[in-house]
Amino acid sequence: MCGLVGYAGFADCVPQGTEHTSLKEMTETLACRGPDASAVWAEDAAGLGHTRLATVDLVGGRQPMLLARDGRTVLAVAFTGEVYNHARLRGELTALGHRFTTRSDSEVVLHAIAAWGEQAPARLDGMFAYAAWEPDARRLTLARDRFGIKPLSYTRIRDAVVFGSEPKAVLAHPAVGTRLELDGLRELLLSAQPMIKTPGRSAFAGLNEVAAGTVVTVTPQGARTHRYWSLTPVEHCDDLPTTIARVRQLLQEAVTGQLAADVPVSVLLSGGLDSSAIAALARPAAGTLHTLSVDVGSRASSEDAMGRDPDGPYAEMMVGHLGSAHRRVRLAAGTLADPAHRARVGRLRDGLTLGDFDTSLLQLYRAVREDFPVTLAGDGADELFGGYRWFTPRAATAESFPWDSVLGRADLTRLLDPALAAALDLPAHRAELHRTACTEIEHLPGTTPAEAALRRDSYLNLTRFLPCLLDRADRLSMGVGLEVRVPFLDHRLVEYVFNAPWGFKTFDGREKSLLRAAVTDLLPEPVLARRKSPYPMVRDPAYRTALAGQVERLLADAGPATDLLDTTAVRSLLLEATGADRFPREGLELVLDLDQWLRTHRPTLHL
Template identity: 85%
Template sequence: MCGLVGYAGFMGHAPQGTEDTSLKEMTETLACRGPDATAVWAEGAVGLGHTRLAVVDLVGGRQPMLLARDRRTVLAVTFTGEIYNHARLRSELTALGHRFTTRSDSEVVLHAIDAWGEGAPARLEGMFAYAAWEPDSRRLTLVRDRFGVKPLCYARLGEAVVFGSEPKAVLAHPAVNARLDLDGLRELLLSAHPMIKTPGRSAFAGLNEVAPGTVVTVTPEGVRTRRYWSLTPAEHRDDLPATVARVRQLLQESVTAQLAADVPVSVLLSGGLDSSVIAALARPSAKPLHTLSVDLGNRASDKDSMGRDPDGPYAELMVRHLGSSHRRVALEAGALADPGARALVGRLRDGLTLGDFDTSLLQLYRAVRTDFPVTLAGDGADELFGGYRWFTPQAAAAESFPWEGVLHRADLTRLLDPALAAALDLPAHRAALHRAACAEIEHLPGAAPEEAALRCDSYLNLTRFLPCLLDRADRLSMGVGLEVRVPFLDHRLVEYVFNTPWNMKTFDGREKSLLRAAVTDLLPEPVLNRRKSPYPMVRDPAYRAALTAQVHRLLAEDGPATDLLDVAAVRSLLLEPTDADRFPREGLELVLDLDQWLRTHRPALQL
């Protein structure tokens, strides 16, 4: 895994304000992403930095990596991620005359860029982001993996570019200032409530993200953006038995490939279908199999207002079934509401948080990292196989993101200053984002209306909803130096399932029936047939009490967020019912998060 930073001046001058310490300071902001090594390289107006989490070739994979000919650097690369087909690519490149000095996938990326240029990303299988500098053509290339598992952002400063894995790294450069305008505030709010990610945008004015599956090329002539991968329609020719067999094959290949590492690997096991599938497929290759789960102290008989049932009994059943070496990570409500924990999560995410969903996940990741630098998780299965309750023809046909009605249970804009809320006009903005996303989708000729609507639903989930979850997982895991791998997002599997007709995905009338059929022989019946139960939330009244006290203090202190809030509406929120499940936690968390974000980044407001 790792973190990357850098800058490049295209007319022979580094970005204005660049000092000798600038590159080092940018790199240090990402120390948590790479606790094993830190290095920088600079030549003229260009600088690259790297922080390393050593997973493959612990000795030989140091970066930035340089390729020289005739004692002159012709290519410099800083790379983060994992390339699961690096051994096969190494063989291809060796046959082309390339010579390797390490076993690392980083060196494979270096030679792949040298051999195939902008065609290199399409040959890489994995999760990755990289920056490549070619001195002869003065060309900087920024690339991000197909689903945006690994982050990468950049700011254009006249004839120069500053870039990094996270906004905080770019903002550490003296020439880049944090600014918040209306578009940025819209992105900040919607990416958390109700979780809509706009490809290529960040919350900071002038700071762009490299969109998933995209190459950004910067030369003295300007900036060019090109998609090298996207979800496209293809006719599905397999019958149901062949489809089930193919899904199983692709899943097994993905899990097996992602278990490869030179360090210990574990599997997150909640007892849900998705994580249980990963653990079961990992068992033949992982000896012994190590699994971990989170325990929020909820009673075994509890069900909350969203229909969640506790994971514990199902996780224990899977542990007995697999014979895995298992650890339960017990968390306390008070620790999840701690202001310091919330502030840390906010700094790691450079955005608003999901409250105890985030603080608990960070603690889980921290516990995993004590023994395992790498873990596998089930992210992406619901978006791919249709596991959410909003995968219905009715929701898909609506002129809004299908999950809005489920996740956006309260209008949080009522907590904002009325004039600011009117200027933001989030309903119109969401509608415009939905129209733009739907305009990207391609359909096969003659597709039935219901099939087309559900394909649209799947596309929106994979490209607008899932990126929010992937960003959350990346920032929180890398915040403790943990690499989280996501086998369900092997692009071959995604392409195949995305183009499978909906009547096959739900052939027995249940959600994710295609996935269940592919793993029927692997799981005990209660786990195989368990309905979707989202990541658990704490239901201890102490959590509500802690949030309420913190908001009272914020209002008394007249913190930076109060200028953006309707204080009367926030005070009214504090008086709403205190039921453990239904209390207005999202509103309280929004108020606290917005205040923390403003304190952390101190942006110039352009609202």
């Protein structure tokens, strides 16, 4: 997997003599992303840093990687992620005259950029981000995979660009300031509740993200952005049986391809349809199939917006069915409420957390990493196949993000200072984000209004909701040096399923009909029939008590967040938390997370 940092531009982008030191400091912020190796390269007005988690060609894939001609560097690249078709691309590039000295996908990316320039990302199958510097042209190219699975941030400083896998790496450059403005606070709040990620934006003023499926090219003449991939409508000509068979084929190819590694690989197994499908498809190629699940002692509750039943029995059923070597990771409520764990998650995410939803996932990833540098997960299946309860005709026709009907009910702005809440005007901002997102969606001629609405629902989930979950998975997994691969986001599978008629996706009267039909011969009937059950959240009263106590101490100590909060409203929330009927976890967690974020980043406020 790995992390990358760098700068490019003119020599006066920072005071003379500090460039190399800055590069090392930036690289060190990403040490957890690459525990196996670290290196920097600098020449004239550019520098690259890289930390490596070795999964393919453990010896030969070291970076930054250089291409030289006549003893002079003509291309320098820092790459993160995995390219699953690197063997085929190596053959194509060899035929074009390129010569390779390693088996790594990193060297394939180096030569792909040399051969195809800005068109290289469109030829890469996988999850990736890279920075490429061409000294002769003084050209910097930043690129990101189709779904933004791997992160990449950048900022302009006068005539230079500073970039890195995570905001913290960019902010470590001495010429980059940490500034919070109203738009940044909007992004910070909405990306956590109700989970809306705006492509290209971050919480920090002046700090951008390379958007998914996008190439950013910077030269002395200026910057240019090129979108090389997007979800576009294509006529679906296959009948239902053919579609089911094609989904099975594409998913099998994705799972098999993503098992390839020179290190041990595992599969996260909850006992739900998505993870069970991946595990079953992985078994023939995996040799000994290793699976892991998590138990946080949750129970079904009216507090849970989506409802759930315990994973344990279903996971154990799948273990028996597949014969996998399984480990069940048990987490205690007390550890999930530990402020140190929350602070760790906040630092990793550079943003607000999702409470125990995040702290438990970090601990699960840490347990996985004890034995496996790589694991496969089911992220993206619900967004692609229509697994959430908000995939309904009514929600799809609403003039708001579909998940607002389930996740957007808690009005957390009531906890903010009234003047600040008015200035933010989050309802109007959300409405504008929705309008903007809807303008991106295309429909084929003759598409019915109902089909168009559901296709729009799918697009919004894949481009605005899923990125929040991918960002979460990347930051927390890389926080322990674990690579999480996501077969459901193979772009060929996504393109095919996205364009299938919605009636195919619900042909048996249930959610995710296509996926269920595609793997029906592989799974036990109870797993196939199981209703959607989201990732578990703790229901232990001790967790509620711990959160309330931490908020009380924050108010008593007048933490930095109190300047942005309506402390009277927060005290009312504490009274609400003492009741037996409802646990206002989102509000308590917002208060704690906002305070932690301000303590960590210490931004200058311009609100």
